[in-house]
Amino acid sequence: MEKFHAFLVTSVFVVTLFQGATVSCLRYREGSEEWGYVQVRPKAHLFWWLYRSPHRVEHPSKPWPIILWLQGxxxxxxxxxxxxGEIGPLDINLKPRNFTWLRKADLLFVDNPVGTGYSYVEDPNLYAKTDEEAITDLTTLLTELFNNDATLQKSPLFIVAESYGGKFAVPLGLSAFKAIQQGTLKLKLGGVVLGNTWISPEDFVFSWGPLLKDLSRLDDNGLQKANSIAERIKQQLEAGQFDGATDSWGELENEISASSNSVDFYNFLQDSKSDSDTLNAMELGLYREVSMMRYSKYLASKSSSLLGSEENQLDSLLNGVIKKKLKIIPENVTYVAQSIDVFENLYAEFMKPRISQVDELLALGVHVTVYSGQLDLICATKGTEAWLKKLKWAGLESFMGKERTPLYCGSDKWTKGFFKSHNNLQFYWILGAGHFVPTDQPCLALEMVGEFTHSPAPSS
Structure with missing residues (x-):
């Protein structure tokens, strides 16, 4: 920690301010890092942080890529x-990460939608109420950053998403593609990457019961209860009852938790940990509150397992030394890893699918990569394969007929995963990984990044 503080003291900051009709961008530069705010709407501010890779390789036919990371x-x-927690240059101990994705690309992080993390709104009525509103904000941010930076324009942008982030990544890919075609956005779209993403909630909820039954975490009674609620969710989605479908999703999660003795939704080989708040909410039947708590607390526990300390260490880090480093975070903005307000405002959006928009991306020729951790339950591989089979893409039959290629990592010859590809669709099955593939299989994840970005290798 002392070395990190010394780095802050000796750093030099430069501020530039861009003004537009309704958009302003406050940007700080510190060596190979830049960060700032874009006012995407009056009184609505998205925070971004860009790392330029020290491993950058200049290659005439393979430009160095940029990854935009969208969390769930x-x-x-x-x-x-x-x-x-996953792919940046420093881990939660502020020590260099061996498998940072900076080895293959520059990294752009955004706290999205407004109200998430360091991003904020000056009026609670300005939270995004639909995924489309969040996409409009993200497109505004990309336009402000890329149109004002000729260096960024030279690198292909790969939109990489995890979990619910996939429901932002797919329409953002479409929005960016159209804006590029119209000449209003100056960037090269490299592709869209969907990692354990919530693309088709219906297919995922129908996967949970059978998967857990095969794993002996549910018996026939538990399977029947799970399938019954999943069928209700299907009917609600067909009737356009999206709020009700989200309520039923929360009920299903809690029924499965009870029937399985608290299986972990993010790694089904583990048990989840419930605290008194979660248990009290379950007893009161507050299903959606429990489901939101479950995700937030999993992020916290995942962070604490990496740090080997208390659950609130990520929040403490971002409200402490990192906030001091960044200098521009408003005093009244308190960082939390998971915003309940953002979730609540998108409650009716939560169960809506994005399969048709994946089809649109593929039809436009955009490269789409899907990867799935074997041990994930919430976005189980079984559910991912189910929604892929619903694609109307002309190349689907050929894709399904392809043989898989086994994947290894380094000199280790144990099978780490499988890969299949046809035209502009790629699929990675990642063995031994749960919902958070970069932390569970960091070596294979990094090699996968090099493949889908076509990142130029260092010269020998």
Whole structure:
């Protein structure tokens, strides 16, 4: 920690301010890092943080890529967990990460939607109420950052998402593609990458019961209860009762938790930990509150397992030394890893699918990569394979007929995963990983990044 403080003291900051009709961007530069706010709407501010890779390789036919990382939730902070917990240059101990994705690309983190992490609104009525509103904000941010930076424009942008972030990544890919075509956005779209993403909630809720029954975490009674609620969710979605479907999703999660003796939704080989607040909410039947608590507390426990300390260490880090480093976070903005307010405002959006928009991306020729951790339950591989089979993409039959290629990592010849590809669709099955693939299988995840970005290798 002392070395990190010394780094802050000796750093030099430069501020530039861009003004537009309704957009302003406050930008700080410190060596190979930049961060700032974009006012995407009056009184609505998105925070971003860009790392330029020290491993950058200049190659005439393979430009160095940029990864935009979108966290899930909705309302989970990419600046915090994605950056310090998964793929950024420093881990939660502020020590260099061996498998940082900076080895293959520059990294751009955004706390999205507004109200998440360091992003904030000056009026609670300004939270995004739909995924589309959040996408409009993200497109505004990309326009402000890329249109004002000729260096960024040279690198292909890969939109990489985890969990609910996929429901932002897919429409953002479409929005960016159209804006590029119209000449209003100056960037190169490299592709969209969906990691354990919540693309088709219906397919996931129908996967939970059968998967857990095969794993002996549910018996026939538990399976029957799970399938009954899943069928109700299907009917609600067909009737356009999206709030009710989200209520039923929370009820299903808690029924499965009770029938399985608290299986962990983010790694089904483990048990989840429940505290008194969660148990009290379950007893009162507050299903949605419990489900939101479960995700937030999993992020906290995942962070604490990496740090080997208390659950609130990520929040403490971002409200302490990191906030001091960044200098521009308003005093009244308190960082939390998961914003309940953001989730609540997108409550009716939560169960809506994005399969048709994946089809649109593929039809436009955009490269789409899907990866799935074997041990994930919430976005189980079984559910991911189910929604992939619903694609109307012309290349689907050929894709399904392809043989898988086994994947290894380094000199280790144990099978780490499988890969299949046809035209602009790629799929990675990642063995031994749960919902958070970069932390569970960091070596294979990094090699996968090099493949889908076509990142140029260092010269020997």
């Amino acid at each position: 939730g909705p309302g989970s902070s990419g600046i915090g967990f994605g950056n310090f």
